[in-house]
Amino acid sequence: MPKFHDPETDAKIHHGRREKLRASFLKYGLESFNETQVLEFALGLSIPRIDTNPTAHRLINRFGSLNGVIDAHPDKLREIPGVGNQAAFFLSFLKQFITYAINNKKTLRKIKNPNDAIQYLSEVMQTYTTEQFVLLCLDKSGAVILQENTTSGHLDRVDINLKQIVDTTLRVKTASVIIAHNHLDENTDPSDADLQLTRQMINVLETLSVEVIDHIIFGANKTNYSFAKSGIIDIFKREHQSFAVSRDYEDYM
Numbered sequence: 001m002p003k004f005h006d007p008e009t010d011a012k013i014h015h016g017r018r019e020k021l022r023a024s025f026l027k028y029g030l031e032s033f034n035e036t037q038v039l040e041f042a043l044g045l046s047i048p049r050i051d052t053n054p055t056a057h058r059l060i061n062r063f064g065s066l067n068g069v070i071d072a073h074p075d076k077l078r079e080i081p082g083v084g085n086q087a088a089f090f091l092s093f094l095k096q097f098i099t100y101a102i103n104n105k106k107t108l109r110k111i112k113n114p115n116d117a118i119q120y121l122s123e124v125m126q127t128y129t130t131e132q133f134v135l136l137c138l139d140k141s142g143a144v145i146l147q148e149n150t151t152s153g154h155l156d157r158v159d160i161n162l163k164q165i166v167d168t169t170l171r172v173k174t175a176s177v178i179i180a181h182n183h184l185d186e187n188t189d190p191s192d193a194d195l196q197l198t199r200q201m202i203n204v205l206e207t208l209s210v211e212v213i214d215h216i217i218f219g220a221n222k223t224n225y226s227f228a229k230s231g232i233i234d235i236f237k238r239e240h241q242s243f244a245v246s247r248d249y250e251d252y253m
Helices: 007-028 035-044 051-061 067-073 086-103 115-125 161-173 190-206 232-244 247-252
Strands: 135-138 144-148 177-180 211-218 224-226
Touching: 007 035, 035 067, 035 086, 051 067, 051 224, 067 086, 086 144, 115 135, 115 177, 115 211, 115 224, 135 161, 144 161, 161 190, 177 190, 190 211, 190 232, 211 232
Parallel strands: 177 211
Antiparallel strands: 135 144, 135 177, 211 224
16 A cells, blocks of 8 residues: 655655754765765755755766766766756856856965966865866966866766866966866876867967967876876877968968
């Protein structure tokens, strides 16, 4: 015989659970929560009057961890029963909120060299569980005026729109850029696609008087690879300068 569910009784149970989580949060902070409880508590802020515990369990089971959930593409989140448009939007917002909060502490810091860039980005890059592409726009003093992240929602690749990058740099009037992306394992060797993208960005942005300072690849366990430190950036810039003074370049323009 199926159980009879009274909506008012269910609402009281859900409300009571939320109140317990809220009381625990106010008294002990999130340190007293496990990952599922953290997610359940967060979902309760965007989904009213519904028990978010089952949804939290489904999300953790699907994406493997709390970081995996907030890194997931909104379209993938909406595939999970109990996650609607509002909750998917909220979870996507959380990742950007965390990234913004981390980087806001570094507002006064300036990036002068590849080591500065690696130190600036390494903390947040280690939190990603999908591949991310990061564009740092700097002013003439080296201060970060914009950090923009791109992800395609795939675990093992990220799709880059070069026109969008150019539009962004022009919009914020950046003097120089640093680009970075992450690999999910410890291998940070640049792929042919990584080399091609770096060359293309130098050819396009340097023509617009925007300096490309570095392209950094971050891997697991804090491994990294700097195109500037390896000398590849300088090679590509010399190639670009040689091309820029040639007749072929004038015809191209």
